[in-house]
Amino acid sequence: MSDDLECDHESVPVRRPVARKASKARTLTEIRSLARSHTKTAVNVLVGIMRSDDSTPAARVSAANAILDRGWGKAAQPLENGEDGVLQLIHRIERIIVHPEHFDGEDAGAIA
Template identity: 75%
Template sequence: MPKTLTEIRSLARSHTRSAINVLVGVMRSKDATAAARVSAANAILDRGWGRAAQPVQNGDDGALELIHRIERVIVHPENVHPENSNSENL
C-alpha cells in the first residue's frame, strides 16, 4: 500500500540525525575527495542556515528594472512621485 506524502516526509525526517552524522563524517574524512567534503559541508550549511541568496541579473530587456518600478508603485506608493506614476513610466 503506497504511503502518503506526509508519511514519507515523516519517515525521512526521522532519519535526520543519522543523515547529518553521515554528512559530517564525509566532511571530516581524510579519505573522501575534496569534492565530496565540500558537497557535504555545503549540504550541512544549507540545512542549518538556508541556501545563500542567488543574485538576479538584469537582462538586456530591463525586466529587473521593471520589477523594481512595479514594486515601488504597488508596495511603496508613498515613495512614488506624481510625475512618475503614469503607466508610461512603468
C-alpha cells in the same frame, strides 16, 4: 405474482464499498515524516564525510555545503536582467472593449 417469479434476496451477494487508496498528500506526508526521522543520522553521515581524510575533496565540499544549507539555508541568489544589471519587471494590463455595432462578424460562429 407467481411462485416462479419470486426472487430470493438473501442469495444476492452484497457488495461492500472498496477501501480507497491512500491519497497522494497522505503518502507525501508519510514520506516526509519518515525522512525527517532519519535527520540526525543523515547529518552525522554528512559530518563524517566532511571530516574524513579518505573522502574526495569534492565529496567533502558537497557534504559541508549540505550541512550549511540545512543549518543556515541556501545563500540568496542575486537576480540580474537587462543592460544595467537590474531586474526589470514590467506589468501590463490590457483591456479591449468590443462594441456590438463595430463587430465585423469574423468570429460570429464562436459567439453564436
